[in-house]
Amino acid sequence: MNPAENIYYMLPLLTLLLPLVSAVAIMAFRLHDKEKAGRTSVSCSIVGFVSLFIFGLGTGFHPDKELSFAWVDAGPLFIEFGLKLDFLSLMMGLVVTGVGMLIQIFSQGYMAEDKSYARFFALLSLFKFSMLGIVFANNFVQMFIFWELVGVSSYLLIGFWFAKDSAADASKKAFLTNRIGDFGFLLGILICWASLGSVNFAVLENGIAVNPIALGGFTTAAGLLIFCGAMGKSAQFPLHVWLPDAMEGPTPVSALIHAATMVAAGVYMLCRVFFLFNDAALMAIGYIGGITALLAALMAVQQDDIKRILAYSTLSQLGYMVMGVGVAAPGAAMFHLTTHAFFKALLFLGAASVILGMHHEQDIWKMGGLKKKMPVTTKAFFYGGLLPLVGMPFFSGWFSKDAILAGALHHHSLFLYILGTGVAALTAFYMFRLYYVVFEGEAKSDAASHAHESPSVMTRPLEVLMVLGVFGAYLPIDYGFEHFFGNHVHESFFLQKPFDVIGHNMMAVGFGGLALFVGWLTAKMAYSDVSEDRLPRMLGPLSRVMKNRFYFDEAYQWLIAHTQDAAAKLMDFIDRWILAGFIIRGLHGTTEIVGRALRLLQTGSIQTYAFLLVLGLAATLFFVVGI
Amino acid sequence: MQDILFILFSVLTLVFAALIVANRNPVTSALFLVATIVSMSGLFVLLNAFFLAAVQILVYAGAVMVLFLFVIMLLDLGTEERKSIKAFSVGAGLISAGGVLGVFWSALQRSDMTAALGQPSVVGSTKDLGLLLFNKYVLPFEVLSVLLLVAMVGAILLSKKNLN
Amino acid sequence: MSFGLEHYLMVSMLLFSIGLVGVIVRRNLLVIYMCLELMLNAANLAFVSISRFTNSLDGQIMVFFIITVAAAEVAVGLALIVALFRRKQTANVQDLNSLKL
Numbered sequence: 001m002n003p004a005e006n007i008y009y010m011l012p013l014l015t016l017l018l019p020l021v022s023a024v025a026i027m028a029f030r031l032h033d034k035e036k037a038g039r040t041s042v043s044c045s046i047v048g049f050v051s052l053f054i055f056g057l058g059t060g061f062h063p064d065k066e067l068s069f070a071w072v073d074a075g076p077l078f079i080e081f082g083l084k085l086d087f088l089s090l091m092m093g094l095v096v097t098g099v100g101m102l103i104q105i106f107s108q109g110y111m112a113e114d115k116s117y118a119r120f121f122a123l124l125s126l127f128k129f130s131m132l133g134i135v136f137a138n139n140f141v142q143m144f145i146f147w148e149l150v151g152v153s154s155y156l157l158i159g160f161w162f163a164k165d166s167a168a169d170a171s172k173k174a175f176l177t178n179r180i181g182d183f184g185f186l187l188g189i190l191i192c193w194a195s196l197g198s199v200n201f202a203v204l205e206n207g208i209a210v211n212p213i214a215l216g217g218f219t220t221a222a223g224l225l226i227f228c229g230a231m232g233k234s235a236q237f238p239l240h241v242w243l244p245d246a247m248e249g250p251t252p253v254s255a256l257i258h259a260a261t262m263v264a265a266g267v268y269m270l271c272r273v274f275f276l277f278n279d280a281a282l283m284a285i286g287y288i289g290g291i292t293a294l295l296a297a298l299m300a301v302q303q304d305d306i307k308r309i310l311a312y313s314t315l316s317q318l319g320y321m322v323m324g325v326g327v328a329a330p331g332a333a334m335f336h337l338t339t340h341a342f343f344k345a346l347l348f349l350g351a352a353s354v355i356l357g358m359h360h361e362q363d364i365w366k367m368g369g370l371k372k373k374m375p376v377t378t379k380a381f382f383y384g385g386l387l388p389l390v391g392m393p394f395f396s397g398w399f400s401k402d403a404i405l406a407g408a409l410h411h412h413s414l415f416l417y418i419l420g421t422g423v424a425a426l427t428a429f430y431m432f433r434l435y436y437v438v439f440e441g442e443a444k445s446d447a448a449s450h451a452h453e454s455p456s457v458m459t460r461p462l463e464v465l466m467v468l469g470v471f472g473a474y475l476p477i478d479y480g481f482e483h484f485f486g487n488h489v490h491e492s493f494f495l496q497k498p499f500d501v502i503g504h505n506m507m508a509v510g511f512g513g514l515a516l517f518v519g520w521l522t523a524k525m526a527y528s529d530v531s532e533d534r535l536p537r538m539l540g541p542l543s544r545v546m547k548n549r550f551y552f553d554e555a556y557q558w559l560i561a562h563t564q565d566a567a568a569k570l571m572d573f574i575d576r577w578i579l580a581g582f583i584i585r586g587l588h589g590t591t592e593i594v595g596r597a598l599r600l601l602q603t604g605s606i607q608t609y610a611f612l613l614v615l616g617l618a619a620t621l622f623f624v625v626g627i
Numbered sequence: 628m629q630d631i632l633f634i635l636f637s638v639l640t641l642v643f644a645a646l647i648v649a650n651r652n653p654v655t656s657a658l659f660l661v662a663t664i665v666s667m668s669g670l671f672v673l674l675n676a677f678f679l680a681a682v683q684i685l686v687y688a689g690a691v692m693v694l695f696l697f698v699i700m701l702l703d704l705g706t707e708e709r710k711s712i713k714a715f716s717v718g719a720g721l722i723s724a725g726g727v728l729g730v731f732w733s734a735l736q737r738s739d740m741t742a743a744l745g746q747p748s749v750v751g752s753t754k755d756l757g758l759l760l761f762n763k764y765v766l767p768f769e770v771l772s773v774l775l776l777v778a779m780v781g782a783i784l785l786s787k788k789n790l791n
Numbered sequence: 792m793s794f795g796l797e798h799y800l801m802v803s804m805l806l807f808s809i810g811l812v813g814v815i816v817r818r819n820l821l822v823i824y825m826c827l828e829l830m831l832n833a834a835n836l837a838f839v840s841i842s843r844f845t846n847s848l849d850g851q852i853m854v855f856f857i858i859t860v861a862a863a864e865v866a867v868g869l870a871l872i873v874a875l876f877r878r879k880q881t882a883n884v885q886d887l888n889s890l891k892l
Contacts, residue, residue, distance in 0.1 A: 602890065602891060603888070603891055604887075604888030604889060604890040604891025605884070605885065605888055605891075606823075606884055606887070607716065607814070607815050607816075607823075607884060610814050610815055611719045611720070611723050611815050614723040614726070614727060614811060614815075615722075615723055615726060617727065618723070618726035618727050618729075618730050621727075621730040621731075621734075622730050625730060625733070625734045629794075630793065630794055633794045633798070637798075637802045640802065640806065641802070641805055641806065641809070644806055644809045644810070644829055645809055647809075647813065647822070647825060647826065647829060648809060648810075648812055648813035648816065648817065648822075648826060653819055653821050653822055656821075656822050656825055657821075657825060660825050660828065660829065663829065663832070664832065667832055667835075667836060670799075670802075670836060670839075671836075671839055674799070674839050674840055674842075674843040675843055676839045676842070676843070676851050676854070678851070679839060679851055679854055679855065679858075682855070682858060683835075683858065686858055686859075686862055687832075687858065687861075687862075690862060691828070691861070691862055691865050694865060694866065694869060695821070695824075695825065695865070695869070698821065698869045698872065698873060699821055701873065702821070702872075702873070702876050702882060704819065704821065704882055716815060716816050717816055719815055720811070720812040720813075720814075720815035720816045721812065723811060723812075723815060724808040724809075724811045724812045725808075727807070727808060727811060728804060728805075728808045731800075731804045732804070735797055735800060735801070735804075755848055756848060756851060756852065756855070759848050759849075759852055760852060760855070763852075764852050764856075767856060771856060771859050771860070774859075774860065774863055775859070775863055777863075778863035778864070778866050778867050779866070781866075781867045781870065782866040782867050782869075782870040783870075784870075785867065785870035785871055785873075785874050786870045786873055786874065788877070
């Protein structure tokens with residue numbers, strides 16, 4: 001290999017390892033020096049992004065290489081540490097490093113007054129390292145290791161303000177729910193390894209291509225178990241309960257982890273091993289995605305905390321992405337993942353800006369009229385975040401959402417298509433609800449009337465993301481994804497693009513637009529210029545159920561309490577009766593009884609001894625001579 | 628003739644032996660033991676063990692039993708109470724005796740003794756015994772003398788009143 | 792009818808059993824000791840009869856030794872009994888139960 005080429009491929013490796021170096025450096029040396037810590041972390045992330053970008057430029061954004069260092073080579077088990085460099089990982093890597101870089105710059109302003117500033121940046125770097133590990137992994141084991149690392153990083157970041165009980169609990173909840181998903185994931189990995197003999201993605205893909213029924217009767221099971229991992233990480237129903245609680249972490253964390261990157265890891269993984277899923281598994285995946293999207297949208301309609309609304313919105317969009325995978329449109333899912341990263345990060349950062357301006361007040365009913373007080377934030381929030389999210393034509397989110405819905409139609413899943421369109425209407429409704437209550441209308445509290453715009457270190461990233469949110473889809477990202485997954489579509493000139501989309505999927509576009517219009521109109525009627533929520537009165541108990549998140553948390557709590565109780569009672573019984581009673585005291589008692597019985601032989605009377613002696617003699621003779 | 632003598636002597640032996648066990652007075656038991664020994668010596672004569680018959684009477688009946696009687700007189704033991712003999716121990720004794728006897732009997736049944744009949748070719752005369760004793764069994768003989776010495780010393784030591 | 796080896800052995804066995812019963816049943820130390828001597832004598836009889844019927848003198852030598860040893864044993868045993876009597880003032884075997892647990 002060309003030595004120049006060799007160095008070239010070191011660039012992604014640099015991107016992967018720099019955040020680790022930064023995290024270690026901060027933890028080891030710079031924990032007390034705020035500025036240096038921030039600068040170290042941010043500069044490392046900028047260098048990482050730039051090097052990856054250069055690598056992409058150099059390979060025309062379509063690399064196809066796999067670097068690998070053997071790690072464990074023990075007979076049938078071969079685990080390597082490798083970098084899989086193709087369009088999928090490159091795009092995902094760029095999203096992670098790019099959005100991450102912007103968020104880190106933003107955090108310098110947002111976390112400026114926090115006393116654990118340095119720890120925050122160290123943890124962000126650690127998280128980035130773990131996430132890139134997942135992105136660049138070329139085999140299941142490596143991916144799983146980094147999967148767990150991401151779980152740990154998110155635990156540390158959600159529980160950043162660990163002195164607060166609710167934050168500590170939320171981080172535990174996130175980690176445990178993830179763990180449950182990971183267990184299924186591990187079982188799925190084991191099934192794949194057992195059937196195909198390797199954990200390397202390329203080898204597995206070849207294996208399935210050569211022999212489609214290689215996994216035998218376990219194909220659906222393996223697919224569903226691997227999906228369990230995605231369920232945990234991407235917070236699909238029924239493991240969705242951790243995501244809203246994860247809002248206890250600082251808002252930049254929510255932006256990075258729960259909008260752009262970590263939760264997307266599940267979707268990324270599904271696309272990575274898309275070849276493993278058979279039709280039955282895909283159908284299950286599609287339905288679970290659809291149900292998650294619907295449930296989350298319903299829950300979002302009645303939340304009052306700005307971050308929670310955005311959290312449920314994330315859940316709902318993740319449901320969309322998973323649904324996209326389920327209708328065999330992984331390219332569309334990845335496309336939506338990319339655009340979602342842009343606009344959701346922007347929405348969260350905008351919310352962070354709002355929260356900071358409101359002196360850490362998060363209830364939307366205490367905000368209002370912020371359009372005048374925080375114009376830059378509002379503009380970025382609206383044009384770069386809200387409009388793409390609700391699927392306004394020509395904005396980035398419209399292209400990707402439309403692609404998913406078109407995929408559903410193409411796959412003949414009418415139910416999922418209708419579901420998706422309905423959720424689009426709900427999305428428009430709750431997002432406009434948020435917008436009208438927070439940014440329009442009159443200030444509803446003192447803090448709102450004294451709000452001020454955030455410093456430029458925070459607004460600049462917002463502006464960058466806004467540009468991406470509006471125009472991001474015009475980059476040939478979706479073509480790249482479709483090519484990657486084997487669908488050959490023509491790349492059209494970017495101005496031509498929207499018209500192509502309308503032309504190809506007229507029905508999807510039409511109904512999507514209708515859903516958007518309906519949602520906006522109802523939100524405007526219900527929420528523009530009101531001082532309190534009208535929905536509870538109108539919907540009554542349904543509104544309460546939505547606000548209480550369909551009582552999932554309570555149900556899980558009950559389940560856990562009861563099973564734990566039962567298990568504890570069983571253990572108590574075993575411990576008390578069987579172990580202590582039967583075995584230990586039994587042993588003691590038996591020994592005592594035998595001892596007492598033997599003691600009766602020692603009478604002290606010589607004649608007894610003589611008698612026993614003779615009996616023994618007779619017995620011996622009997623056995624020797626025989627009767 | 629020999630048969631009658633055998634029956635006579637064996638019956639006498641067994642009867643006297645039973646009387647040892649059944650008698651309550653230890654002195655009477657000792658005397659019956661003497662009688663048993665004498666009848667056994669008769670049996671020895673029938674078996675051509677002349678020297679041993681003499682030795683039996685000389686040593687056993689003459690010395691050992693006299694020693695027994697001395698000790699009984701010394702200890703001045705009275706007769707044993709009848710009720711101190713428990714039925715339980717009688718039962719135990721009968722069981723053990725029965726067991727041993729049963730085993731012996733079955734062993735005897737299954738062995739072949741026809742070859743043992745016949746005229747004796749050796750006679751237990753003193754000369755023959757002496758030759759055998761001092762040729763083949765001289766070592767046990769010497770050891771036996773040491774044993775006797777030890778027994779003597781032991782008996783003397785044990786019967787001292789205070790062992791200082 | 793001629794009496795062969797089995798009859799002599801039978802007599803010996805019966806003598807042994809009687810001695811055994813005596814050891815187990817009687818209470819008086821000395822009587823027990825006498826029954827022990829009886830058992831020894833039974834063994835002597837067996838030896839002599841077998842020696843007679845196998846035409847060798849080894850059995851009789853054995854009896855010679857047994858008688859000697861029995862004499863020695865009686866001497867020592869009786870000395871022991873005397874010493875025991877001096878200590879416990881009883882020759883009843885039921886009272887001699889220091890070995891009882």
